[in-house]
Structures are given as C-alpha cells and as structure tokens.
Amino acid sequence: TQDRQAGRVLKLSRSRDDSSQPPGIRASEHVRGQCAVLVSLLQRLAHDDLRPSEVESLVHLANTKCDTISAMLQRPSSSVPSLITLPESCFSGHIGPLVGTKTIITKLAPSHPSLHTISRKPVTHKTLHLGNRFSFAITVTPQQVAVWGSAFSRAKRAVLACAPSLGVVELLEHARDSLEELEAWSDCYHVDKAVGEWLREGRTGEEVIFPLLARVKVAGWWICVANRRHWTPISLVDIQLRDTFVVDDLPQLDLDYDHPEKCSGHKGDACSGWLAGPGPHHLTLEVPEGWGGAWHIEDLRHMLKPSIKRLRRIRCAPIRRWNLDKVIDFAMQLEELHIDLDDREHSIDTEFLQIVAHLRSTWMAPHGIITFTCCLGVTFDILRELQHLENCPSWADTLIHLASLVKRVVFPHGLGQGEAV
Numbered sequence: 260t261q262d263r264q265a266g267r268v269l270k271l272s273r274s275r276d277d278s279s280q281p282p283g284i285r286a287s288e289h290v291r292g293q294c295a296v297l298v299s300l301l302q303r304l305a306h307d308d309l310r311p312s313e314v315e316s317l318v319h320l321a322n323t324k325c326d327t328i329s330a331m332l333q334r335p336s337s338s339v340p341s342l343i344t345l346p347e348s349c350f351s352g353h354i355g356p357l358v359g360t361k362t363i364i365t366k367l368a369p370s371h372p373s374l375h376t377i378s379r380k381p382v383t384h385k386t387l388h389l390g391n392r393f394s395f396a397i398t399v400t401p402q403q404v405a406v407w408g409s410a411f412s413r414a415k416r417a418v419l420a421c422a423p424s425l426g427v428v429e430l431l432e433h434a435r436d437s438l439e440e441l442e443a444w445s446d447c448y449h450v451d452k453a454v455g456e457w458l459r460e461g462r463t464g465e466e467v468i469f470p471l472l473a474r475v476k477v478a479g480w481w482i483c484v485a486n487r488r489h490w491t492p493i494s495l496v497d498i499q500l501r502d503t504f505v506v507d508d509l510p511q512l513d514l515d516y517d518h519p520e521k522c523s524g525h526k527g528d529a530c531s532g533w534l535a536g537p538g539p540h541h542l543t544l545e546v547p548e549g550w551g552g553a554w555h556i557e558d559l560r561h562m563l564k565p566s567i568k569r570l571r572r573i574r575c576a577p578i579r580r581w582n583l584d585k586v587i588d589f590a591m592q593l594e595e596l597h598i599d600l601d602d603r604e605h606s607i608d609t610e611f612l613q614i615v616a617h618l619r620s621t622w623m624a625p626h627g628i629i630t631f632t633c634c635l636g637v638t639f640d641i642l643r644e645l646q647h648l649e650n651c652p653s654w655a656d657t658l659i660h661l662a663s664l665v666k667r668v669v670f671p672h673g674l675g676q677g678e679a680v
Contacts, residue, residue, distance in 0.1 A: 265301055268325045269294055271332055289343075290331050292370025296342065297324040299362045306391065316357060343373045351383050359388045364407065381413035387434065390421030393446040393479075399426025408433035419443040423481050428488060435469045445479030446503070446547075466491045475533060478545075479503050482522050485532030493536040500530055501545040502554065526560035538566025545572060556586055556614070563589045570622075571597040572632075575614045587617050592624040600661075601634045607661055612647060612654050629657075631664055639665040 272294050300321045304314065327342075345354075355363055368378035377383055390397055404426055414434040419427060422445040431438070472492040477484075478501035484490070502523040523530045534540055542562075544554040555574050560582065575598050596618065600607070615629065623629065644658050662668075 264325050268328045293328045295366045295370050299366045343371050350377055351385055356386045379410050384411050384414050387411050387414040387417040389419050393420055393444050396422040396424035397427055404429045413437045416440045423484050432467055439471050439473055441475045443477045443481040445481050480522055483529040486529050491535045495536050497541050498533050499543040527558050527562035531562050534564050539568040540566050541569040542567055543571040560586050569595040572599050574599055576611055591622045593622050593627045594624055596629045599632050600637045633664040635666050637665050638667045640669040
C-alpha cells in the first residue's frame with residue numbers, strides 16, 4: 260500500500276547520512292526536502308474532510324514523491340530534484356492550493372533555496388489557506404506579518420478555518436487590493452484571550468477598503484471583523500453570515516451593549532460593516548443547528564439597507580416585539596425574500612400572516628417573490644386557515660403556497676357520520 264511504500268522510502272532516507280552522499284549536488288539536502296514534502300502530503304491525506312478529487316491528486320503526488328526519493332537515493336550523484344525544476348505557475352496554480360499556505364511556508368520553503376524564493380513571491384499565493392481547527396486561533400506574530408504580508412498581497416481567495424486572531428486579520432488586510440472571495444469559519448463558543456481582547460478594542464484610524472471583494476461566507480467571530488476593523492468592501496454582493504452565541508471567558512469584561520452574547524451584536528450592529536458598499540447585496544443568514552434554523556426578524560434592525568435585493572433565511576415570528584415596527588416598516592425593494600418556518604413555530608398563526616402581508620408592502624419590489632421553507636413540525640390546520648382566509652382574503656396566495664410545503668396537515672375531526680365540512 261501507499262503507507263508502506265512511503266514508510267520504506269522514509270526509513271531508507273533516514274539511514275543515509277550526509278557522509279554517504281558524494282559532493283557536488285548535495286543530494287542529501289534535496290532528499291530531505293523531498294521527504295518533508297512527502298510527510299506533509301501524508302498528513303494532509305489523514306484528514307477526513309477531503310473531496311474525492313483532492314484525495315486522488317494527493318495520492319498521485321505522494322506516489323510520485325516516493326518514486327523520486329527512491330531514484331535520488333539510488334543515484335545520488337545524478338539525481339536532480341524534480342520539484343525545483345517545475346515552473347512557478349505549477350506552484351501557484353496546482354501545488355499551492357493543494358498543500359495549503361502553511362505547508363508552503365513551513366515545509367517547502369526551508370527545503371531548498373529556490374523553493375524559499377518561490378514561497379516569498381505573491382504570485383505563488385493566489386489562495387491564502389490557513390487553519391483546520393475551527394475553534395482555535397492561529398498565532399501570527401507582528402514579525403511574521405511583516406515578512407509574509409507582502410507575499411500574500413495578491414491573494415484572490417482566502418479560506419480560513421480558525422478563530423480570527425489579530426495576526427491573521429492583518430495578513431488578510433495585506434491582500435485587500437486583490438482579494439475577491441473570503442471564507443472564514445469559526446465555531447468557538449467562548450471569548451478566549453487570543454480573540455476577545457483585540458476584537459473588543461477594535462481598530463482606530465482610516466477605513467480599510469477592499470475594492471474587489473465580491474463574496475464572503477463567514478461564521479462565528481468572523482462576522483464582526485468588518486465592523487471592528489473598519490473594513491469597507493465596496494464591491495461586495497454575495498454575503499453569507501452564520502451567527503452564534505458565545506460565553507465570555509474574560510472576567511474583566513461584562514456582557515453589556517458593547518459585549519453582546521451574540522457574535523452579530525445588538526440587533527445586528529456588530530456585522531453591518533459587510534453592507535458598507537453600494538450593493539446590490541444578496542444576504543443569506545444562518546445559525547447553528549438547534550437554534551431554529553434562521554435569524555429572527557428583530558435581529559435585522561441595524562442591518563437593513565435599501566441596497567439589499569435578496570434576503571434569505573429569516574424567521575417572521577418575533578421573540579421580542581419592542582421596536583419591531585422599525586424593522587418591518589423599513590422601506591426596501593427586495594427581489595427575493597425567503598422565510599423559514601421551523602418546528603418551534605408549530606402553527607401558522609395570525610401574527611405570522613400579518614407580518615408577511617406587511618412585508619409585501621414595505622420590503623418587496625413590485626414583482627418581488629416571497630418563498631418559504633417549512634420544517635417537519637409545522638402544522639397546517641385546515642379549519643384555522645379557512646378562518647384566516649375568510650377574515651382576510653388577501654392572504655390567499657400565502658396560504659396556498661404554505662399548504663403546498665407543509666408535511667403535517669390537521670383535518671377537521673369529531674364530525675358525526677354523514678356530516679360534511
């Protein structure tokens with residue numbers, strides 16, 4: 260198998276010391292570099308979150324590495340490291356995205372002077388890919404930011420599976436002129452010292468403009484980074500925000516207006532910065548499973564803007580009704596509104612239908628469309644909905660649409676034999 264083949268090759272390479280290699284090319288240095296690459300590939304293959312195509316590419320590359328190392332050990336005086344003979348475009352277009360940013364700068368770069376040079380070139384890092392543990396922050400020192408910031412200055416895409424430490428955020432800001440897509444995911448439920456202090460303090464000074472950033476998909480603490488760092492993504496269109504509750508681990512900080520229990524802040528005021536540009540904005544809102552599947556309508560108070568044209572995954576059954584009119588009376592021209600009904604809303608009540616009808620007049624464009632998703636627990640009561648229809652015939656389209664989506668329907672019961680509805 261591949262693991263046994265790699266094990267034999269690595270064991271053989273360790274058995275050869277520098278004194279056994281002939282002078283000239285210094286094959287032992289090249290062998291160590293190739294082994295470092297092989298080890299990083301095997302570590303990447305051990306992850307269980309890989310797509311089949313990624314597994315196939317990594318296996319092929321690992322097999323090639325084994326063959327290359329074997330050939331170099333058998334003919335050390337004539338072996339030329341194949342990796343360093345590859346064109347730079349191969350690193351930027353294939354190797355870099357496959358092995359990840361950390362592997363390039365910590366494993367490949369030290370293995371050979373030419374690879375060190377390539378690792379410092381911005382063209383190598385079209386994708387900035389850091390982290391694989393969503394609940395932990397990555398420590399990046401100011402010295403590392405100073406060294407690697409320029410190397411990431413042309414990154415077009417960033418994929419960050421970690422909590423937002425200050426160093427990682429500063430690396431992103433070095434790529435602000437070229438970044439087009441950002442995916443940043445954090446599932447930490449606590450405000451630890453690495454994240455909490457600098458997020459609380461925020462950033463002073465001028466705004467940071469991202470002229471090309473068009474799509475963001477951010478979760479957890481990442482959703483408030485735009486506000487804290489004064490980011491202005493002037494070209495942003497597609498925005499996906501996943502909120503979460505957090506518990507503050509910093510005893511000197513109290514949970515008050517400035518330190519909310521949600522990453523989104525008070526009524527969304529901590530994540531409104533993503534909507535700082537002119538739009539049009541297509542906004543999708545998510546929450547972790549178990550929250551009910553969507554944001555409550557009152558949580559949008561500080562996020563609503565006329566630039567929003569598509570709004571997906573909100574709940575129209577409010578928990579708190581204080582200042583609800585400031586939300587539902589806000590004038591927009593939505594082309595699409597998607598509303599979730601989850602199993603906490605066991606029935607389609609009058610208040611829900613009234614809010615939907617109100618949003619049609621205040622939020623929707625003349626030809627805008629409202630769609631719904633109904634979870635399994637939502638019940639459509641025939642008699643009650645007929646009463647709704649009788650009381651307000653204008654609700655007919657909404658009720659017909661909901662009737663086609665629900666999984667549970669309650670029919671009249673208790674009728675005597677021969678009686679009809």
